[in-house]
Amino acid sequence: MPSFAPGLWENLSHDIHYIWPHILLMVSGLLMLWPLDTWLLPWTKAEKHKWAIPTMAILVVSLVLSIYTPNGLGFSAMYKVDGLAKGFQVLCILASIFAVMLSQKVLGALVEHTAEYYALILFATSGMLFMCGAVDLVTIYFSIELMALCIYILVAYLRQQERGIEAGMKYFLLGAFSSGIMLFGISLLFAATGGITTNLTELNQKLAVVSQDKSLLVYSGVLMVLVGLCFKVAAVPFHMWSPDVYDGAPTPITAWLATAPKAASLAVFLRVFGTGFHSISYEWEAPLMLICGASMILGNVAAIKQQSLKRLLAYSSIAHVGYMLLGVLSRDAQAGAQAVWLYMLLYLFMNTGAFAVLIYLQGKNEGERIEDFAGMGKRHPVLAFSMLVFLLSLAGIPPFIGFFGKFYIFLLAVEQGFTTLVVIALLTSAVSAFYYLEVVKQMYFKEPAEGEVEPMDSYSKFLISTACALVLVGTAFGPQLLKWTDDIRWFEKEAPAVVMEFSNK
Template sequence: MTGFAQGLLDALLRDTHLIVPQLFLMAVATLMLWPGDLFFNRNEKHKWAPITLLILAVTAVLITKTADGEGFSRMFRVDGLTRGFQMLCVLAAAGTVALSVKLLDSLKQQTVEYYALILFSLAGMLFLCGASDLISVYFSIELMAISIYILVAYLRDRATSVEAGMKYFLLGAFSSGILVYGISLLYGAGGGITTNLEDLNRALALTPTTSSLLVYAGVLMVLVGMAFKVAAVPFHMWAPDAYEGAPTPITAFMATAPKAAALAAFLRVFGTGFHGVSSDWVLPLTYIAGASMILGNVAAVRQESMKRLLAYSSIAHVGYMLLGVLSGDPKAGAQAVWLYMLIYIVMNTGAFAVVIYLQAKNEGERIEDFKGLGRKHPVLAFAMMIFLLSLAGIPPLVGFFGKFYLFKLAIEQGYVTLTVIALLTSTVSAYYYLGVVKEMYFKEPEGEAAPMGAAQVFIVSLACILVLVGTAFGPWLLKWAGEIFWV
């Protein structure tokens, strides 16, 4: 065995404990794809959903058991930020799997590949949450994204699904090229020595004036590539079509889990790697955050499709969360973003569960399909109203506290104008969310109420309870987040 091979093997054996959850996910997903299809016939494929939920539960336990550390030539780090955002990704994936059962059954599209792809994508997200090198950031993003490209086009007998998957793939490949080129520029600007975030931060701070343009271009290209992954304006073009064409559980997945992982990468890359050159990216990121809030909320007002409304809404919420990335206090910013993302996952998953319920009757695609839901299914309509009002940030619901902590942090860091924009656009969001509430409670119902699946009942009930409990304990949420967020 050569010296290089022996060194690589030693590193793998020494550092493998840092990535046990990812290795477990990829091993299980591979087994599911290979002999897994032999265990259940076509009519029993829905049994893969509870198995996948069990796998996700084991993954969550493995994440909590992973000790702090850095390995693989300092390309991956496990700390509080890593574990916190990894748990958010697992939570979002579990919600997606639970939402998928009834819809895929009704479409007769249950396959083991569907659940395996979710696990592969989740593995990429877990890597991305702890990536501490620009190279590992890139490869983690690709592992995450390739599986989602396939999931978006999963309903291959539907032209809208295939078109959405192709559009997402082409724009995703283009943005990945920009990201790689930006990384290469920064590698050169730093003296061709390292792509490790901490080392790169020190190297860029010592960059000669003659190389400042190279650094600026590299930082902007990395910003563009990563902004695409969270669907921030003006790199959001793929989101509405992809959200509308994808299976609705995958729409819910895209709106939550990849965003949580990408925001963790944002916090690490810009808070650690580019901290010393913040003057190069703070102003562009400020414009991106403001534009996301404005366009996301204004465009949502004109939507007739519920999935497109939630797509533009997610763009606006990304704008709010970027306030935490802009924070000069990495710990406080990470805590505020983590808390907001946790609340958003709960609200969003609950809202999509209601949409999927309506889709069981070939409805739910349009806002007018919610007409009279308050009379046909009062409990479901109440839960949907709670989710929508909380998404709008209307006090005293828990969504208000998520925004309050982010906005307070932004004001403390001097982003007063951006905070005013956030407040005004939140008012706009209340308008279109209340439009759905109006359809549910002030329009005459059409047709009969359909029965809900057990998984949908559980998700809607649990999400509604969590929102109400969070509402009761809102003032203590940030303190709680600080206690469990080991930064």
Template sequence: MTPIQSVLPAITPVLPEIVLSLGALLLVLYGAWRGERSSEGVNVGALILLIFTFFLVVSQTGQVTTLNGAFIADPFARLMKGLILIGSAATILLSRDYFQRERIDRFEYPILIVLCTIGMMVMASANDLIALYLGLELQSLAAYVIAAFHRDDVKSTEAGLKYFVLGALSSGMLLYGSSLVYGFTGTVSFPGIVTALNGPASFGIVLGIVFVAAGVAFKLAAVPFHMWTPDVYEGSPTPVTAFFGSAPKVAAMAMTVRVFIGAFPDVTAVWQQIIVFVSIASMALGSFAAIGQRNIKRLMAYSSIGNVGYALIGLAAGSEEGIRGVVIYMIIYLAMTLGAFAVLLSLRRKDKMFETIDDLSGLSRTHPWLAFCLAAMMFSLAGIPPLAGFFAKFYVFAAAIKAGLVTLAVVGVVTSVVGAFYYIRLVKVIYFDEAQAPYERIPPGSAIVLGVSSAVVVLFFLVPAPLIAAAGDAAKALF
């Protein structure tokens, strides 16, 4: 056997990440060579790279570990990586027109998205605490930069700084929790931790789990570690806000599921209490705090906090059915978020983007199709049947009830009703308020993203089987 033949089995599971890394390096070289004239080429190159990597991911089969067990490629990782790549590619499509109009169209942006994507993919496939932390930091460092990408804008700079400072704190908590788990188990490997925890959890393990939960809750923007979200969402350039609300949320949820189901399945009673509390707090705050918001990006920030709370209901169940519900929820949430931001990024009069809910007044009279699509996203986020958002909540609520967490499911239903108020208020503004001057024509990138997202949200109930089957296979791989 030649050296290349002996190495191939080890690198094949990591091939998508390797391809993205090499592609990012080539894009950097091309950007440095061509300067600011390279912006369009780098955007197209990054988009092609992400699409090619998506097909690499979906072409993989089976369940394989490599890098001494630190990295796992299984159906769960593949599905979550596919969603991450879709979210990142959609962000690049949404960003082009916006950055050109704002005169901040620089080649570094798509490269940072690619680097962020590599980190998120590692998070989805991490099978030990060190790999998890490396993926998380690679994703976070790129995210801090793109939050402050509009350097001449005070709000964008402030958003990047807040995200960086609070993100560093959360990384420290996650690292401290990981060190406690390592100290009391003697291993950082998830299967090794499972073997070491063959009895009741000690106080040190419980403390470690609490700190790990705090670290991942920050990345999820879950209460009580949500404080950065409204300010960062509002201050970041709108395409960056769309990115933060989509792919990184999927990666953070994949990481959370991987940690608790992969490393601590025998001490579910310990972390289940934490997840139930975080879920209830996130749903309540996301529902009530959004009611008074007039800025659309801040409203979407609180909406994302609430949606994380709903997704965590499935994790709290701690069952295969619960994880299937989480995966279905994240698939549908990705479509709803990208669709909503595709509409928001299309609404511009001359050089002015809209910022408040009132700017949507009478949108149905000037742009009926855009109004219909945005209304569909809002009704879906509210969980109104037969749109996809209803089924997303149905599966996590059903899993919670089956696991005996009836109170949690009831709280979820009540907060859904409260949250429906501000989603439906948006629809009321669109259809019943006085019309304003029409917006400009929708950019091609936004039109593509909006079309695909709307199809998923509106038509999901007609052909739900493929996505539900894929989510079921992903959940089964963890048990």
């Protein structure tokens, strides 16, 4: 036993069962980089893009592991496994699985397939898993950095392209800056509460009784943490990077970027504001309301003018974050987490579906601009119909699942008294129908460009139509979805871990 850290090994062996999925992701990512990529791959003469298969397998295993991880608090109360953590972990892993699926060569994704690409996805996913369970400002900060560093590289992956470099650089600079702000905020809070704790539960109690002369310290600390997190989810006015980054990143990474890091960051959001700063909600409610309203308005209004579908989806994802922040605002943190989780789950499916269509068209050189969708109803009926379903679902038109997510989160927000914000949300979602229908208009009402059309391969067809079917009939499974959301909860008792089966309770 090393003497510099007494009890470290006991601690680790006692708590290690909470982080098996994370370890699996990390270790297999490392193994992939070395020695497998240098030794095993040349030996088996497999092509690089075959790395997708083990990556997928590892992600699926970690998905199952994370669902069956027992609940509990570990690592000196810095990491917690509960319904909330598990729920968002599932979303992150699902998003990563989708990203790997979308990166496939058959789909024509413009990605250079190397072991690093997949390993980085695994590392980032592991960072996200830590984010979902982190209950200490320090672990939160570290896990965010773990995720972000991998994403910076992935965003700049098209290194031969100017806009790829630009995207990576922009994301890195702004990301580093915002992390700095957040870290500064954490240290201010640490100081304001007497320099004793960064644990969220304890911080909550300390903040409630902090003396009057420290209130400025607390206020600026909370705001800085808010700014840092808002940057991660690209909420207005900290969204400037997102359209350019989305545009420059490889499209499967864009699809992933719009879902996985956001799911993890929203988990942190819920954790920090639902537990850590819950007692001082009056400090952050007004700024968060402003951010939420501004995201919905600006995201939707700015999307109208976009020429490129990728940018359009980027702006619309800003708006969707605005809707989800309504759940973070909820004074009933538990219910808020449930609504956000449900929305994110549904958004994951419809957004990935829309990106799948986009990636397919890019791969076939049919373009990514909205005009390039002209006549798609004739060229690719299945693709166009799926796209129609995804877009209407994103717009929140029933009976597609997007409506259900909106319905649930808006219902909650009205209950919590944020009626004005809900009115803004609903009106701007009517605006969003306008730009989503712009794409529909091109697909169905415009004549297609001349040229031969390649018939779709079965992989793409299967992928896209499955997603379409899920989105199409999703609302019918409302009861099942609600049962799942029921499990997205904090567990209150710190001690004995009760095994809560996340699926199908």
